[in-house]
Amino acid sequence: MQEVKLVVNYDDYEEGIRMETLLQDLAAKPEAATLESLIIRDWGQAYENSPQEFKDTLIQLAPSFPALKQLFIGDMESEECEVSWIVQTNLAPILQAFPNLTSFVIKGSSGLELEPLQHSKLEELVIICGGLPKKVLHSIASAELPELRKLELYLGVEDYGFDGSIEDVLPLLEKGRFPKLEYLGLKDSEIQDEIAKATADASILEQIQILDFSEGTLSDEGAEALLASEQIKQLKHLNLSYHFMTDEMMERFKQSGMSVDVSDQQESDEDDWRFPMLTE
Amino acid sequence: MMLHEKDLLLISNPDNRRTAGIQEARRQMGMKPATVLSYENLLRTWRRGGGLAELVEFISPSPLIRLDAPGEDWEVERGLLHLGATDYDVSDSKVLSDQVPSFKELKACVETDLPSSLQKLKRESFSAEATLTLEQQWGRIYAPAQWFRGWKVCLDRIAQEAREVWPGVQFWNDPDEIGMMFDKRECQLHLMRQGISVPPILPSSEPIQCWEQLRAAMDASRMHRVFIKLACGSAASGVVAYQVNPRTGVEIAVTTVGMETSQGQTLFYNEGKLQKYTHPEEIRTLLDWLCAEGAQIERWMPKAMLDQRVYDIRQLVMAGQAGHAVMRLSRTPITNLHLRNERMLPAEAGLPDPHMSMIQRVARDTMLAFPNSWSAGIDVMLTSGMEPRAYVLDVNPFGDLLYRVRHQELTPYEWEMKLLRKEPVRHA
Numbered sequence: 001m002q003e004v005k006l007v008v009n010y011d012d013y014e015e016g017i018r019m020e021t022l023l024q025d026l027a028a029k030p031e032a033a034t035l036e037s038l039i040i041r042d043w044g045q046a047y048e049n050s051p052q053e054f055k056d057t058l059i060q061l062a063p064s065f066p067a068l069k070q071l072f073i074g075d076m077e078s079e080e081c082e083v084s085w086i087v088q089t090n091l092a093p094i095l096q097a098f099p100n101l102t103s104f105v106i107k108g109s110s111g112l113e114l115e116p117l118q119h120s121k122l123e124e125l126v127i128i129c130g131g132l133p134k135k136v137l138h139s140i141a142s143a144e145l146p147e148l149r150k151l152e153l154y155l156g157v158e159d160y161g162f163d164g165s166i167e168d169v170l171p172l173l174e175k176g177r178f179p180k181l182e183y184l185g186l187k188d189s190e191i192q193d194e195i196a197k198a199t200a201d202a203s204i205l206e207q208i209q210i211l212d213f214s215e216g217t218l219s220d221e222g223a224e225a226l227l228a229s230e231q232i233k234q235l236k237h238l239n240l241s242y243h244f245m246t247d248e249m250m251e252r253f254k255q256s257g258m259s260v261d262v263s264d265q266q267e268s269d270e271d272d273w274r275f276p277m278l279t280e
Numbered sequence: 281m282m283l284h285e286k287d288l289l290l291i292s293n294p295d296n297r298r299t300a301g302i303q304e305a306r307r308q309m310g311m312k313p314a315t316v317l318s319y320e321n322l323l324r325t326w327r328r329g330g331g332l333a334e335l336v337e338f339i340s341p342s343p344l345i346r347l348d349a350p351g352e353d354w355e356v357e358r359g360l361l362h363l364g365a366t367d368y369d370v371s372d373s374k375v376l377s378d379q380v381p382s383f384k385e386l387k388a389c390v391e392t393d394l395p396s397s398l399q400k401l402k403r404e405s406f407s408a409e410a411t412l413t414l415e416q417q418w419g420r421i422y423a424p425a426q427w428f429r430g431w432k433v434c435l436d437r438i439a440q441e442a443r444e445v446w447p448g449v450q451f452w453n454d455p456d457e458i459g460m461m462f463d464k465r466e467c468q469l470h471l472m473r474q475g476i477s478v479p480p481i482l483p484s485s486e487p488i489q490c491w492e493q494l495r496a497a498m499d500a501s502r503m504h505r506v507f508i509k510l511a512c513g514s515a516a517s518g519v520v521a522y523q524v525n526p527r528t529g530v531e532i533a534v535t536t537v538g539m540e541t542s543q544g545q546t547l548f549y550n551e552g553k554l555q556k557y558t559h560p561e562e563i564r565t566l567l568d569w570l571c572a573e574g575a576q577i578e579r580w581m582p583k584a585m586l587d588q589r590v591y592d593i594r595q596l597v598m599a600g601q602a603g604h605a606v607m608r609l610s611r612t613p614i615t616n617l618h619l620r621n622e623r624m625l626p627a628e629a630g631l632p633d634p635h636m637s638m639i640q641r642v643a644r645d646t647m648l649a650f651p652n653s654w655s656a657g658i659d660v661m662l663t664s665g666m667e668p669r670a671y672v673l674d675v676n677p678f679g680d681l682l683y684r685v686r687h688q689e690l691t692p693y694e695w696e697m698k699l700l701r702k703e704p705v706r707h708a
Contacts, residue, residue, distance in 0.1 A: 010582055015677035042582075042664075047504065048526050079613060080582045080591045080664060082532065085525050110527075 003037035005075070020055040023064075027064035037070040046076060047085040050111060055094060062097040074107035074194065080241030081108075083278060084130030084160035088112035095119055100203075102147075109161050112136055117143035119228075124150040130160030130278055132167040141171035148178040151211060152185035155195075157279055166194045173202035185212030185239075188276040192243075196222030205231035211238050214261070215277035218243040223253070233258055242277045244268060281290040286450070286704065288314035288402045291322065291438065292348035299348065305693035309701075312604070315343075319350050323359030323434070332441040342703055347438065347458060348676040350431065351514060354416045361422060364430025402490075404678025415432075419549040421510075421518060421537070424573040428512035432459050444687060450705050451589060453677045454652035461656065461675045464576035465511045466648035474649040476642065477579040477671045482506055491567040494502050497577075498524060505580035507613075508570055514676070517550050520570060521580055521613035533557040533566060534613055541565075550695060554612050580613065583672055584662040586629055590615060591661075592673060593626065595643035596680055596692055598655040599703045602640035603687040603695055607631065617660065635662060642670040652707040655680060655696060 006022045019040065019172065026032055043051060048107040051058075051073055062068075073094070074086050086108025092115050095104055102123045106275060109129035117139050125148060127136070132155050140151070155169070156162045169186060171177070186195050196213055199205070211232070213222075223245050226232045240253070250262045268274050290301045294316045303313050316591040325335055346412040350356050362368060393626055407412065414422070418425075439455040453461075460466050468478045482488070498506060504526050510518025520535040540552035546565055557563050571577075583590040589609040596604045607629050608615040609622045626636050643658040650656070657679015658706065662668035682694045687695050 007665050009663055010579075011663060011669065045504075047523075077585060077590075079585065082523070082525075085527075085530075087527070104512060115483060 001036045001069075001072075002031065002034055002038065002250040003184075004031075004035055005039040005041055007041035007076075008044035009042065009080075010045070012119065017044075017053075019043040020057045023028055024060055027061040034066045034067050034098065035065050036067050037072075038068060039072040039075050042076040042080040042107060046074070046087060046108070048087065050087040050089040051091065051094075053202065055089065055091075058094055059097040065098070066100070068098055068101060070103040070105075070156050071095075071101055071107040072107075072185040075105075076107065083108060084110065084156075085166065086110060086129075087089075087200045090115055092117055097121070109136065109156075113157050114139045114143070117145065118135055119145055119147075123147050123180075124152075126150075127151040128154050128278070129156055130154075130155030131162035131165075133161055134164030137164055137168045137172070137191055139187070141177070143178075144188050145178055147180055149180050150183035150185075151178065152183070152187070154187055154213060154215070154278055155189035155191070157190045157276060162190070166198055169195055170198060173199055174206045175203035175206050179207075181207060184208050187212050187215075187239075188215040188278045189234040190274075190276055192216030192276070193216040193222030197225040200225040200229040200232060205229070205235070211235055214239045214241040214243075216242070217274040217276055218245065219274065220249045223249045227252060227256065229274075235259070237261075242266060244274050285311060285655040285701065286342065286344040287312070289336060289343045290314040290344045290348060291317045291319060291345065293320070293353040295316050296352055299677070300345075301681065301691075301693045302348075305691065305697050308555035308694055311701075312344070312698055319356045319434075320359065322438075323363070326437065327359075327362070331381075332438065333445045342446055342450065344450050344452060344700075345438075345442055346452035347435070347455065347677075348515070349681075350434070357416075357422065357427070358411050358414050359412040360430035360434060360449065361406055361414070362408050362430065363425040363433045364417070364423075365406060365411055380654075383445065389399070402568055404573070405571075413686055417547070418536075419551070421548045421550060424510050424512055424518065428462070428574070430582055431462065431512070433457050435702075447653060450707065451652070452654050452705060453656070454650070454707065457650045457653045458677045461653075461677045463511050463672065465514075465574070466507050468576060468578065468674055471646060471649055471672055476646050476649060477669065479507070479581045479625050479673070480616050481630075481706065482577040482579070482657060484577075488575070492563045492573065494567055494571055494577065495524070498621075502526070503579055507576075507578050507580050508567065509578075511571060511574040511575045511576050518570060518573075518575075518615075518698050519614055520566065522567065523580065531558065531560060531563050534565045535566070536614065537566060537570075554614065559640065580586065580662065582664045584668050588623070592616070593639050593660050594661055594676075594679060594682065595639055595658045596655065596682065596687075597643050597647040597658060598680075600644060600647065600697045601699070602643055604682055604685045604692050605636070606685050623684075632654050635668065638662075638670045640667075642672060646672050646675060650675070652676065654705050654707075657682070 008017055008019050015043055088108045088111050089114035100121060102121055104122060105126040107128045109132050114136055122145050132153055189195055192213060196218060238258060241261045242264040244266050253260045253262050299316060299613055306313055403425050405426055406423055435455040437456055442449045471478050482497050483501050488494050488497055505523040508520045508522055520533050522533045524531050534554060534556050536551050536554060538549040538555055539549050548569060580645050583592060589611050591609045592615045594606045595602055605626050607624045607626055639660045642660055646658050655677040658672060659674040661671050661673055682692050
C-alpha cells in the first residue's frame with residue numbers, strides 16, 4: 001500500500017514551512033493519484049495550532065487523492081506534543097471530502113468536533129486521546145456510518161477532557177446503531193468498571209465479535225460482570241490488557257476458555273488511585 | 281623505533297571503573313601503568329597547606345596529566361564543597377571565620393546577599409567547616425553552585441601547581457576547558473559563537489534566577505517547552521523537561537529530581553525513576569531551586585524517534601577523530617539516564633549512514649572549539665522530521681566511560697591509548 005507521512009517539525013515551522021504547503025506539494029506529485037494512506041503527523045506546535053490551518057487546503061485538494069483509503073490526523077508523540085494538548089477542530093468536513101475513505105484515525109481531542117458525522121464507506125473510526133468530550137460521543141452516537149465495522153475510542157480522564165459519564169456511553173451499546181459493527185473499543189477509561197458492567201448485558205453484544213476494554217482502570221468489579229455474562233463468552237476476543245484485576249480474577253479468565261488478553265496487570269498507586277494508560 | 285612515551289599522571293578517584301579501565305587498557309596495549317593520584321589525597325593535602333609537588337615523584341620532567349571525573353566519592357564531594365565554601369580562602373587554605381557565620385552542625389542556609397536580587401536567591405550553602413562533617417544522604421544533591429565553585433578552584437589550582445612543578449607539563453584535557461565544558465551555560469554560548477548548532481537559549485535580559493523570571497522569559501519569547509539543566513550537572517542530574525500549555529496554562533515538569541520538604545526546608549535528590557510534577561507549587565519549588573543554583577535553559581527541541589522512543593547519540597572524539605558512538609533511547613524526554621534507558625549501537629538501530637556522518641562531523645567540529653583538549657564525549661541529537669538536523673546538547677570531558685562498544689575492535693580506553701602513541705597530545 002502506498003503511504004505518505006507528512007510532518008512539520010519545530011525548525012520547519014519556525015522557518016515558515018506549513019502543512020498546507022506540504023499537502024500542495026504532495027498533491028502535485030504523480031504518486032498522489034495512487035496514494036492510499038496519508039498520515040499527517042505534527043503540523044507544527046500542535047499545542048497552539050489546530051488543523052484549521054490546513055483543513056480547507058486538504059478539502060480542496062481531495063480530488064487529487066482519488067485512491068485515498070486511510071487518513072490519520074495527528075500522529076505525534078509526546079516528544080512533539082502531549083496528547084491532551086493537541087489542538088483539534090471539527091474534522092467532519094475533511095471526512096466528507098474523501099468519499100472513498102475507509103479508515104479515519106484521529107489523535108488528540110482538545111477542540112475536537114465531528115459534526116455532522118456522515119460517511120457511506122467508512123469502516124474504521126479511531127480516536128486516540130487523553131479524554132474524549134461528551135459532545136464527540138454524542139456526534140458518534142447520532143452518526144450515519146452504515147459501513148462502520150470498527151469503532152475504537154479512548155475515553156480517558158476528566159483532567160484531559162472526558163466531561164461525560166456512563167450515560168453518554170450507553171447509546172453506543174445499543175444494537176443496530178452501526179449495523180456492521182464488529183469491533184467495539186471503549187478503552188483507556190477511568191470509568192472502565194461502569195462500562196464493563198453496562199456492556200455485560202447490552203444488546204450490542206449480539207453483533208460484536210471483538211470487545212476492547214484495554215488500557216483502562218478495569219478492576220475485579222467490572223471483570224466480575226463480564227465473567228457472569230453468557231454473551232461475553234461468545235465473543236471472538238476480549239481485550240483487557242492493562243488492568244487492575246487481582247491474580248485470582250486473571251486466573252478465572254484464563255480458566256474460562258475464552259480468548260481473552262489479561263496481560264499488563266497494574267497496581268494502584270499508594271493512594272489507591274487507578275489511572276488509565278494514556279494519561280501522560 | 282619506539283616513540284618515547286610520556287608518563288601519564290592520572291588524577292582520579294582510584295577505586296572507580298574509570299581508573300581501572302584506563303590501567304587495564306594500558307596493560308593491554310603494553311604501556312606503563314599511569315601514576316594515580318587521588319582527588320581525595322590532593323584535596324586533603326591542600327587543606328593542610330601542602331601542594332601537588334610533594335605528592336608525585338616523577339621521573340619525567342614533563343608528564344601528561346589526565347584529570348578524570350571527580351564524582352562518586354563522598355570524601356571528594358565534601359572536599360569540593362569545602363573548596364567552594366564562600367568563607368574559605370583558597371589562596372590561604374584558611375577558613376575566614378570572622379566574616380561569615382560558621383555552622384557548627386550540618387545546616388544549610390540561604391544566601392540572600394548576592395547581587396542584583398530583588399527576589400530572594402535560594403541558593404544552598406554550607407560553611408567550610410560544615411562541609412567536612414557532612415553526612416551523606418544517599419542521592420541528595422548538595423549545594424550545586426558551591427560544589428561547582430569548588431571544582432573550578434580545584435581545576436585552577438591543579439593547572440597552576442602542575443605548571444610550576446613541571447614547566448613542560450601537558451594536559452590531556454586542559455583544566456580551563458574542562459571547566460568550560462562542565463558549565464553548560466558557558467559551553468553552549470561558546471559553541472554557538474563558534475558556529476556549532478546548539479538548541480536556542482531562552483532569551484532573557486537578565487540572568488534567570490527564579491521561576492517567575494523563567495516564566496516571564498518563556499512568555500516573552502513564546503518558548504513554551506524548555507529544558508532546564510543544572511549548569512554543572514552531569515548526565516541526567518538536575519535536568520528538567522518543562523512545558524507550559526500556552527492555551528490553558530497547564531504546566532508539566534518531567535525530571536529525575538525528587539524533592540522532600542521537612543521543617544520548611546526542601547532537599548533535592550536524584551531519583552532512580554522519572555518524576556512528573558504537575559502541581560504549580562511543586563514546580564515552582566523545583567525551578568526556583570534549579571534557577572538559583574545556576575541553570576542552562578534552552579529550547580526543548582523534539583528529538584528524532586525510533587520505535588516510539590526518542591534518542592540521542594554520545595559520540596566520542598579523540599585526537600580529532602570520531603570513534604565510538606552509542607545511541608541512548610527513551611520513552612521519556614530525558615535520554616541520558618544511567619539506569620533505565622536502553623542503549624544501542626547506531627548500526628544495530630539501522631541509523632542511516634548520512635545521519636551518522638552528520639553526527640560525527642558536528643562532534644569533530646565541536647572538539648575544534650576546545651583546541652587544548654584531546655578527547656570528549658559529545659552528546660548530539662537529531663531533530664524529528666524528514667530531514668533531521670544535528671544539535672549539540674552537551675560536551676562531556678570525561679565522556680569516554682562507555683561499555684560494550686568497540687571501534688576498530690578496541691574499547692574506548694584502548695583506542696585512546698593507541699591514538700596516544702600514534703598522535704601524542706601536542707597542546708600544552
